Amino acid sequence: MTQALSTDVLIVGGGVAGLWLNARLRRKGFSTILVESATLGGGQSVKSQGIIHGGAKYALHGALTGASEAIADMPRRWREALAGNGELDLSGVRLLSDAHYLWSPGSLAGNITSFFASKAVRGRVDQVKGDQLPPALQNPRFKGKVYRLAELVLDVPSLIRRLSELAADGLLAGQSIEPLLEGDKLVGLHIDGQPIRAQRIVLSAGRGNAELLSRLGLNQPAQQLRPLHMVLVKSPNLKPLYAHCLGGGPKPRITVTTHPAADGQWVWYLGGDLAEADGVARDPQQQIAAAQKELGDLLPWVDLSTAQWATLRVDRAEPAQSGLVRPDNAFLHEDDALLVGWPTKLALAPDFADRVLAAFERDGVQPQQHPALPDLPRPTVTTPVWEELF
Numbered sequence: 001m002t003q004a005l006s007t008d009v010l011i012v013g014g015g016v017a018g019l020w021l022n023a024r025l026r027r028k029g030f031s032t033i034l035v036e037s038a039t040l041g042g043g044q045s046v047k048s049q050g051i052i053h054g055g056a057k058y059a060l061h062g063a064l065t066g067a068s069e070a071i072a073d074m075p076r077r078w079r080e081a082l083a084g085n086g087e088l089d090l091s092g093v094r095l096l097s098d099a100h101y102l103w104s105p106g107s108l109a110g111n112i113t114s115f116f117a118s119k120a121v122r123g124r125v126d127q128v129k130g131d132q133l134p135p136a137l138q139n140p141r142f143k144g145k146v147y148r149l150a151e152l153v154l155d156v157p158s159l160i161r162r163l164s165e166l167a168a169d170g171l172l173a174g175q176s177i178e179p180l181l182e183g184d185k186l187v188g189l190h191i192d193g194q195p196i197r198a199q200r201i202v203l204s205a206g207r208g209n210a211e212l213l214s215r216l217g218l219n220q221p222a223q224q225l226r227p228l229h230m231v232l233v234k235s236p237n238l239k240p241l242y243a244h245c246l247g248g249g250p251k252p253r254i255t256v257t258t259h260p261a262a263d264g265q266w267v268w269y270l271g272g273d274l275a276e277a278d279g280v281a282r283d284p285q286q287q288i289a290a291a292q293k294e295l296g297d298l299l300p301w302v303d304l305s306t307a308q309w310a311t312l313r314v315d316r317a318e319p320a321q322s323g324l325v326r327p328d329n330a331f332l333h334e335d336d337a338l339l340v341g342w343p344t345k346l347a348l349a350p351d352f353a354d355r356v357l358a359a360f361e362r363d364g365v366q367p368q369q370h371p372a373l374p375d376l377p378r379p380t381v382t383t384p385v386w387e388e389l390f
């Protein structure tokens with residue numbers, strides 16, 4: 001029989017949630033093994049827009065209730081980590097933009113009035129004009145109003161690379177996962193037949209959590225998937241833009257982030273309302289046509305005649321909740337030695353780790369001595385989605 005490996009914490013899923021938690025645990029002296037069945041970051045994480053929200057967007061529909069929401073503190077915590085003096089040393093991770101912008105293309109609509117009246121936003125938003133405008137909006141034909149939010153935008157591939165470095169020898173490529181039981185007590189997992197014992201097992205496998213739970217014979221917590229149909233545009237004529245464009249409704253009409261391709265061109269990644277229900281119902285060609293119309297209406301001075309277009313279907317995985325209200329905190333469910341959760345946002349990975357650490361502290365889970373790990377088959381870091389599509 002294969003000799004069991006042992007570790008303090010066995011993490012399943014190498015997206016931002018698992019990798020961030022792993023790095024924090026290691027920094028606190030815990031031994032960890034993180035199992036990834038595909039590529040690190042290749043689930044939702046690298047397909048995200050990389051915005052480190054402080055919650056301002058949610059004030060648009062009154063969902064942000066104020067200081068109790070973990071999200072309000074996220075930009076500060078990420079900034080400190082990026083500067084190398086926070087809870088993790090993320091120095092070297094590329095910051096794409098020091099701010100995210102809110103952009104109202106026409107006159108102030110009703111929703112934006114209540115937005116500025118909201119307590120969550122007061123004092124955190126400044127109007128910008130002229131040469132302070134994002135480069136893509138610096139055009140004499142631009143008529144709207146632009147507000148700067150104290151939120152960051154990160155290059156997620158460089159974040160995933162850095163978090164993988166912080167994982168040192170603890171990463172394991174593994175496909176098949178079965179429970180390791182003592183009696184009816186879960187004491188670890190079999191990964192591709194290799195038993196690994198752990199004090200605690202954390203499932204942070206994004207949409208993979210549902211299948212893992214059913215493999216462990218559990219049906220709680222329930223998961224929901226929220227489909228999106230994103231659009232990508234690549235052209236030598238693009239300039240950086242990181243902004244939510246406000247429409248009449250509570251959700252941004254379009255959210256644009258800009259990502260560096262390896263050939264030096266910029267790629268615009270378009271989400272927001274464009275990528276939600278109606279966008280999901282469109283086929284890729286219709287979705288590209290809808291995006292071309294939006295950009296033509298909003299930014300008519302941008303020459304997109306030679307642009308390359310692609311769409312990406314991706315689901316956000318979250319805990320099931322009534323009314324599809326978006327949580328502004330990470331979610332963690334506990335079942336003895338098993339913890340399972342979703343950060344619900346990339347920005348909330350630190351909050352996810354906080355919740356796991358709080359559970360360990362409450363239960364007196366401490367680092368223990370373990371034999372050194374053998375060389376483990378290591379998962380690779382994912383390729384950026386814009387390199388795969390163009």
Ligand code: FAD
Nearest residue numbers: 013015016017037043044045048049051206208345346347
């Ligand atoms: P994932 O990144 O999905 O990682 C899960 C990992 O688990 C994957 O690598 C997967 O391969 C692995 N896995 C699955 N099953 C198994 C298994 N059985 N065994 C081993 N490994 C397994 N959030 C923000 O804060 N800002 C944004 O701008 C933003 N934009 C977004 C845009 C889009 C289009 C989408 C889809 C999401 C966006 N999000 C954003 C949300 C954010 O991406 C997610 O909340 C976050 O990345 C989830 O991280 P995760 O680690 O839980 O999941």
